[in-house]
Amino acid sequence: MKKNIQILLVGIFGLGILIWLGITFYLAYKPKPQILQGQIGAREYSVSSKLAGRIDQVFVKKGDKVKKGDLIYTIKSPELEAKLTQAEAGYEAAKAVSDETQKGARVETIVSARDLWESSKAMADLAEKTYKRIQGLYDNGVASLQRRDEAYAAYKSAKYNESTAYQQYKIALDGASAETKKAAAEKERAAEGQVNEVKAYIKDVEAYSPIDGEVSNILLYSGELSPSGFPVVLVVDIKDAWLKLSIPESYLENFQVGQKFQGYIPALGKNVNFKVNYVSVMGDFATWKATSSTESYDMKSFEIEAKPIGEIEGLRVGMSVVVKLEEK
Incomplete structure (x- = not known):
């Protein structure tokens, strides 16, 4: 009986070894x-600016949480301020010329031109009456042909002077031509556009975050020169x-x-x-x-x-x- 038990234990032990070997080989060759x-x-x-200039101040550091629209850094550009002053002066000059063109000549100029025309008109009327009197004398044989021709020439010259003075008066009264007025107005608009362009650049001295995020890197700091479009801060x-x-x-x-x-x-x-x-x-x-x-x-x-x-x-x-x- 004892011998049978030993044989059974040996068999179980051997079976266990076989099972262990099988599992080991299975695991060893199982696809991993x-x-x-x-x-x-x-x-x-990248937070950048289209304006080139020296970095004035950076308001964030790496790891900061930022919101969309937060101010990230500013740029200082004295040259841009000078350009704005120049553009505004050019605009004011162009506007003054345009206003003067639209309004026409000064009142004193108009009055002077009118007086000159009325004086020329009076002279023309006098020359016409003189010519008619001499023509009558010539018809009656009292005045010579030479005298009649001189009176006629004086009359025609006075009429021409009257016409010229009247045209000058009309020019002063009407002001510049439509083409001149349009050209002056367009020059004013061009000067205003230059001012707006510089102001648009000035707005870009302040750079803002485009998103809610976290600052991952800062490439330039206060005092360093930033080229146009350079990614100063990364978010x-x-x-x-x-x-x-x-x-x-x-x-x-x-x-x-x-x-x-x-x-x-x-x-x-x-x-x-x-x-x-x-x-x-x-x-x-x-x-x-x-x-x-x-x-x-x-x-x-x-x-x-x-x-x-x-x-x-x-x-x-x-x-x-x-x-x-x-x-x-």
Whole structure:
């Protein structure tokens, strides 16, 4: 009886060894899931100015939370202030010329021209009467032909002077021509446009945040010279974050636009659900691997971008995300 028990124990022990060996070989040769690692990116905005100048003051520091419309930095530009003074002076001069053109000649000029015309008209009337008297004398044989011609010439000259004086009076009364008035008005508008242009640049001495976000970097500080359009301060919108990940070609069917998957963020110690919103149209050989000799192509990888589903507390740009792929 005792011998039977020993044989049974040996059999059980042997079976256990066989089971252990089977499990060990199974686990050793079982296909292991492939691990992919990506990282979090986010939309970054540059706060810049179209105005070149020296940075006057920066009101933020790295890590500050800012709201859309917050003042980020200011630029000091004495040259721009001088240009504004010059533009305003040019506008005032053009406006004065335009006003004078639209109003016409001064009252004194009009009165003087009218008096000159009336004087010329009186002289023309007198010359006409003189000519008619001498013409009558000539018809009666009292005055000579020479005297009659001289009176006629004096009469015609007086009429011409009257006409010239009247035209001068009309010019003074009517003012400048329509074309001259239009040209003066357009010059005034052009000068006003120059003033508005300089004022628009002056508004850009203050740079504001375009979004709600966090200051990620400051490239220039007070006293440094900023070129036009240079990104002085960078602001990150962490709410507009995404995961960038390279997917092997054989798994791409599981990561099409709109599909969801889960990734683990070690820095936060939790799993997060993502939704694919972009798949690269071109494959990349940077992470390719050769297939077996029986296959007819080499494996490529495709870059995808996926948005986190819901807001993730504590998420930062550059955090690693681990995604497990079951081996096919």
